[in-house]
Amino acid sequence: MPAADYVTAEDLRQLMMSAEERRHRERVEAEERARKAHDELVARFRDSHLTEAEKHALINHFKEAAERDEKELLVCRFPSDACTDGGRAINNSLPEWPDTLLGKPRDIYDLWHEHLHPLGFRLRARILEFPGGIPGDAGLFIGWSV
Structure with missing residues (x-):
């Protein structure tokens, strides 16, 4: 296998950090969407x-x-x-x-x-x-x- 096909341990650590940051960002965004939907539902019940x-x-x-x-x-x-x-x-x-x-x-x-x-x-x-x-x-x- 050519040397260019190899990755370093640091490359893998960076990949892991990027994936974890993406998962965290997705979790935060999902929680925010759920909170917003809940707030809208509460408002609908209070206002209807x-x-x-x-x-x-x-x-x-x-x-x-x-x-x-x-x-x-x-x-x-x-x-x-x-x-x-x-x-x-x-x-x-x-x-x-x-x-x-x-x-x-x-x-x-x-x-x-x-x-x-x-x-x-x-x-x-x-x-x-x-x-x-x-x-x-x-x-x-x-x-x-x-």
């Missing part, structure tokens, strides 16, 4: 509101779930960061957890409180996952069993 069509669809979903012999329905899954306290009150079952809701989750709570609760429906909120040990998505469940 429940439409009349969604309210009617919700009632239809209740009926479909009851026909499947289900007793409750997950009506909203949202990032706990969409709560004013990052989901702490929901996670700790504090009585003031509804006060931390904004946007569509708050609209769902208000719909339940004003219209569904008097009709015998119950509402539960809980943290659904804990990525990295911190509250992730939260869920609002509306049930009709006794």
